[in-house]
Amino acid sequence: MIQIKDLEIKYGSFTAVNKISLNIKENSSCAIIGPSGCGKSTLLYGLAGIVKPASGDIFIREQPVKENRRKTGLILQNYGLFPWKTVWENAILGLKIRSISMEEIDNTVTTILQELDILELKDKFPVQLSGGQKQRVAIARALSIQPDLLLMDEPFSALDAITREALQNLVLSLQQQKKMSIVFVTHNIEEAVFLGQQIVIMDKTEGSIKHIIENKNFGDRNFRFDEGFFQLCMEVRRIMEVSD
Numbered sequence: 001m002i003q004i005k006d007l008e009i010k011y012g013s014f015t016a017v018n019k020i021s022l023n024i025k026e027n028s029s030c031a032i033i034g035p036s037g038c039g040k041s042t043l044l045y046g047l048a049g050i051v052k053p054a055s056g057d058i059f060i061r062e063q064p065v066k067e068n069r070r071k072t073g074l075i076l077q078n079y080g081l082f083p084w085k086t087v088w089e090n091a092i093l094g095l096k097i098r099s100i101s102m103e104e105i106d107n108t109v110t111t112i113l114q115e116l117d118i119l120e121l122k123d124k125f126p127v128q129l130s131g132g133q134k135q136r137v138a139i140a141r142a143l144s145i146q147p148d149l150l151l152m153d154e155p156f157s158a159l160d161a162i163t164r165e166a167l168q169n170l171v172l173s174l175q176q177q178k179k180m181s182i183v184f185v186t187h188n189i190e191e192a193v194f195l196g197q198q199i200v201i202m203d204k205t206e207g208s209i210k211h212i213i214e215n216k217n218f219g220d221r222n223f224r225f226d227e228g229f230f231q232l233c234m235e236v237r238r239i240m241e242v243s244d
């Protein structure tokens with residue numbers, strides 16, 4: 001689904017993403033993990049078309065990436081909700097900027113809010129919501145465009161452990177139901193190991209990939225309680241800690 005070839009992204013003369021090559025399969029999930037400042041978000045912004053490569057290529061479904069790809073959903077850090085808009089107004093934003101009838105928007109967004117169990121919150125403002133509820137609204141907005149690719153930047157970092165797990169389960173079942181690929185950035189090793197079919201570990205300072213793990217047990221809810229889960233978490237931790 002995604003081919004990244006020798007990707008380099010710069011801020012002025014500073015190289016934030018350094019010669020990264022990576023393939024991500026259709027209907028899969030990819031966790032990008034690494035220490036603060038290693039270029040995770042920049043790589044995600046590259047996939048979203050928000051920042052332009054200095055060199056190299058990104059193809060999504062064989063097409064070079066450009067801004068506003070119709071079927072890419074994006075969830076930014078801290079939910080990205082507009083505080084002056086209600087849950088409903090926030091959720092319909094992605095569709096409103098497209099030429100879609102109000103009736104279709106109504107039907108699509110009502111269904112999604114129902115699926116995410118937040119329809120009764122539709123007239124509330126973000127300030128009146130819990131962190132988990134805000135994240136559900138952000139997910140609803142991203143899903144409203146029926147994405148085949150969902151990009152998430154630290155989607156659950158501000159949530160308590162139980163809410164985080166519930167939302168991880170939710171995202172997982174949505175990914176399986178709706179047949180989309182997910183690429184997410186996280187600091188959290190357990191999250192990467194639970195949700196990432198492919199775990200991409202980035203280097204501390206280089207803006208490059210240090211290691212990729214194929215995780216065949218990803219998304220199995222029982223895996224969280226399995227010894228293999230803790231072993232894989234330890235392996236990821238070791239790789240992250242080893243300095244080159």
Ligand SMILES: Nc1ncnc2c1ncn2[C@@H]1O[C@H](COP(=O)(O)OP(=O)(O)OP(=O)(O)O)[C@@H](O)[C@H]1O
Nearest residue numbers: 011014016034035036037038039040041042043187
């Ligand atoms: N707009 C910008 N202008 C200049 N430098 C930037 C800009 N955005 C990010 N950087 C730098 O690029 C590097 C990578 O940043 P990025 O946000 O991609 O890292 P990250 O791994 O996502 O970090 P974190 O985990 O802390 O969010 C950092 O050194 C950062 O300071």
